[in-house]
Amino acid sequence: MSSLFFMSFLDLNIVYFQVRLGVLANMFLLVFYIFIILGHRSKPMDLISCQLTFVHIMMFLAGENFWLANILESLNVENNFKCKATFYTKRVMRGLSICITCLLSVLQAVTISHRNSLLAKFKNRLKKYIITVLFYIWFFNFSFSTNLIFYVGGFTNMSETNQLKVTNSCSLFPINYIIRGLILTVTTSRDMFLVGVMLTTSTYMVIILCRHQRQCKHLHSISHLRASPEKRVTQTILLLVVFFVVMYWVDFIISSTSILLWMYDPVIMIVQKIVVNAYPTITPLIQISSDKRITNVMKKLQS
Incomplete structure (x- = not known):
């Protein structure tokens, strides 16, 4: 009884607070980036951040008892299709979130790299083909998650089916242990590769920042480094990457344990x-507080 009360408290209070705060913050950020892009004053980083913001909004709206599920329910769509649509959308958006965060980290590492470094040779090329890269990222994730459509469906509440309940109305169908391990291995390999790229580029950026810090101390102009927009953007992305990696590992441990042990605990x-909601909730708040363009707009509105 106490565990059910605790579950209801978490679901109704913390989760709903996360969703409302996350949607509002991401919507504000999305509108800001759209105005920047339409005003032809955008940078490649703005286009990527705009995509990430949209993905996070969809992650929230595809959640159970929210926008996508409510629309399908109002259309009298059967629970099986509703479950497949919402679960597939959430998994695609989760994959897009890790891919685009990785791309942000790579692009910033290339941007701040020294002109004589190996990464500097890709600077103009990466910026030139950024839209193409984003297209392939979306295509890859939509294709990558198609296998979930066959293994997820509406929860029938029948113990003999041996379904793994993942939400109140959605469950994973019984999967052969070998296929289950294969799906988990492929998904984990993709995520591990992207997390590894993020950690590598983050380490590279930290090294560059430390090197610039020492140079500025030597030149007695450390105030110039503190005011550097590039350093500010780099620190923001480093913070986002570290936070994402921590949240990813916690999510990975929970989800992989549940699937391997075929265990459901509400x-x-x-x-x-x-x-899962922590990263898309905190990300826009970090971006809003660290982007001088947004803070300048807010100051003008207040004056």
Whole structure:
């Protein structure tokens, strides 16, 4: 009884607060980036951040008892299709979130790299083909998650089916242990590769920042480094990457344990939902507080 009360408290209070705060912050940021892009004053980083913001909004709206599920329910769509659509959308958006965050990290590492470094040779090329790269990222994730359509469906509440309940109305169908391990291995390999790229580029950026710090101390002009927009953007992306990696590992441990052991615990699933929502909730707040263009606009509105 106490665990059910605890689960309801977490779901109704923390999760709903995350969703409302996350949607509002991401919507504000999305409108800002759209105005910047339409005003032809954008940078490649703005286009990527705009995509990431949209992905995070969709992650929230595709959640259970929210926009996508409510629309399908109002159209009298059967629970099986609703489950497949919402679960597939959430998994695609999760994959896009990790891919675009990785791309942000790579682009910033290339941007601040020294002109004589190996990465500097890709600077103009990466900026030139950024739209093409984003297109392939979206195409890859839509294709990558198609296998989920066959293994997920509406929860029938029949114990003999041996379904793994993942939400109140959605479950994973019984999967052969070998296929289950194969899906988990492929998904983990993709995520590990992207997390590895993020950690590598983050380490590279930290090295560059430390090197610039020492140079500025030597030149007695450390105030110039503190005011550098590039350093500010780099620190923001480093913070986002570190936060993402921490949240990813917590989510990975919970989800992989549930799938391998074929175990469902309502409290653990709510905790996982809070962990998954943490990154798209905190990300826009970090971006808003660190982007001088937004703070300048806010100051003008207040004056």
